Amino acid sequence: MSDGGDQHPRVAIRRRDRGKDDAWIRAFLTQAHFGFLATVGEDGQPFLNSNIFVFEEEKHCIYLHTHRTGRTRDTVVGHEQRVAFSVAGMGRLLPAPEALAFSVEYAGVVVFGTGTIVEDQEEATHGLRILLEKYAPHLRYGEDYRATTADELKRTAVFRIDIEAWSGKQKEAPEDFPGAF
Secondary structure, rough: OOOOOOOOOHHHOOOOHHHHHHHHHOOOOOOOOEEEEEEEEEOOOOOEEOOOOOOEEEOOOEEEEEOOHHHHHHHHHHHEEEEEEEEEEEEOOOOOHHHHHHHHEEEEEOOOOOEEOOOOOHHHHHHHHHHHHHHOOOOOOOOOEEOOOHHHHHHEEEEEEEEEEEEEEEEEOOOOOOOOO
16 A cells, blocks of 8 residues: 555655555666665765666566666665665646746656665576666567676666555646646
8 A cells, every 4th residue: 555554654645645556666667767776884884876777567676777886876786675676756846926836747656675785696687677678668688689688687686676666646737727838
């Protein structure tokens, strides 16, 4: 449940009227173009990294790829596997007579989970393949490109977020909202 009634206090939504259900969250994660991975380093410094990603509903996880070396790998493998991941979209601007009342239509999802570097070659290849299928659906595996080789897997890292909790919310204004653009 993502409407603030979730057992996880970290995903409770203050504006419950904007909370979205799990089906909406799945659909939003499936269509979102990129997201932001949040980790915390050993020194307590937060780190935020933008990534292309793919949500795999069957495994209830998110795959993305990163470099074999660097802050994401060092943080998650070397220090803290708890991560957050967020995707968002913006709609129309909603003007108002007072600056404080200006608003915007928006939608977003926040995911909390455990991040790991995928070591299993078969799963890593699968994660990369479904990333390609999401971002290049016009290209066909086995026709337009071949499978990732073991040598190629040595140069990249496939990262998986096992989803523990999530929430989604959306603000929409009526179509006839005065001055919306």
